[in-house]
Amino acid sequence: MKILFGIYQWCIACPIIIVATLLTAIGTLILAPFDKTYFGYYVPKWWARLWCWLLFVKVEVRGREKIDRNTSYIFVANHQGAYDIFSIYGFLGHNFRWMMRKGLTNIPLVGWACEAAGHIMVDHHNNTALKKTMTDAEKRLADGFSLVVFPEGRRTDTGKMGHFKSGAFKLAAEFNLPVVPITIDGSYQVMPRSTFNVTPGTIVLTMHEPIAPGSSQLDAKALAQKCYDIIHADLPKSMQ
Template sequence: MSALLSLRSLFAVLAAVPLTFIFSAMTLVDLLLVRKNEIKAQFFPITWGRLICQMCQVRVDISGIEHLDPDATYIFVGNHASQFDIFAFQGYFPHDFRWIAKKELFRIPLFGPAMRRAGIIPIDRSAGRKAVKSLAQAAQRIRSGSSVLIFPEGTRSRDGRLMPFKSGAALLAIKSGVAVVPVGFNQTHQIMPKGALLPRPGTVYLRVGEPIDVSELTTADKQVFSERLYLEVAGLLDDCHRPASQEM
């Protein structure tokens, strides 16, 4: 990476945190005092995602969007190889959606209240009754019309390759009764792998699969369905992101 690109990337990284809080503040003001409309307020997180991508010279190419009904509710599931999965999807994915986020993030001043007001769905990832209750609440929100994106791996992959899926996403889909759409995030690991301090310019390739109906499934099917989702996402990935055993 050239010195000029390094400086630009450093500026983008340093600006990301204050930008996040600035856009959080604007979201809150808009929702509390101005338009008071959750859908219209998505302009702010969309602009936030695009701005970070543009500052880092990251382009986004999306294919397969024709599989989606613009008016339908979906659960999107994808691999998680980089922070740029979040920036790219938030900034450029054309279907309205909300995030599912761990409840601890909602405790962050300004950022947390903005997330809640913007429709982000909290989830308790601990064991026990609280986790079961939060899963039921999330399923109800999805049933009521909120599409969501979930990373079933639970964390970013260190080497960029797809890791095993946890069954929570499959269970949430079955409980909500909403079709699941696999999404492959390609080349984000090359832009900014886990542990990297600076991003590199590049292009993110989002590949969208066909919706998968869950109406005939029960909670007893969650593990088998989770394994199917894993294979569906793997089929949308470049060789460098697939598990070594599935390279073509």
């Protein structure tokens, strides 16, 4: 069965995904400047769902009732694997923009489409670049979008959570926004950092109660630790 699925993944699913990715990127590049709300989120959302459907990855979302569609949030999640991106993009159900590394814009078409869609490119090289990141984030939030951040900065190598950086939490304090911790469970089993092969399975996204800005008088470091503890506690022991 594993061999048959491998043949299906590389010979059938992947060519479809490549074509869909190119079409989505080109469409976003051309159309997102005219309507970032629709072409910067809803079109890529269905692209992300295609990645899941074609490779038999089920995504279950818990706690969505805690989120107000008309409120901007900063969502922070642990980063188990590549399918974190597809599961959140496809199934979060809230118009958002990613905060991503500036280097990703070097990917032909896909990186350019991300810029056109209005995702926030984080560049840590100098103060001028960081200031631009903050300005771009402020503009997206003013437009009513939310932001999604992986505070670990990269996918885990072992499946266990890494240290949370405080950048996203400083942003939450700066713009007085509620922070929503999201626990991702199952993505490491579906596609860990060490392979390009997918194992069909279920990914669970658990949205926790939003932490209101200033509600507990936490500084960015303490807020990062609070979110870490919430997400960490909701993972199976083997993933903690």
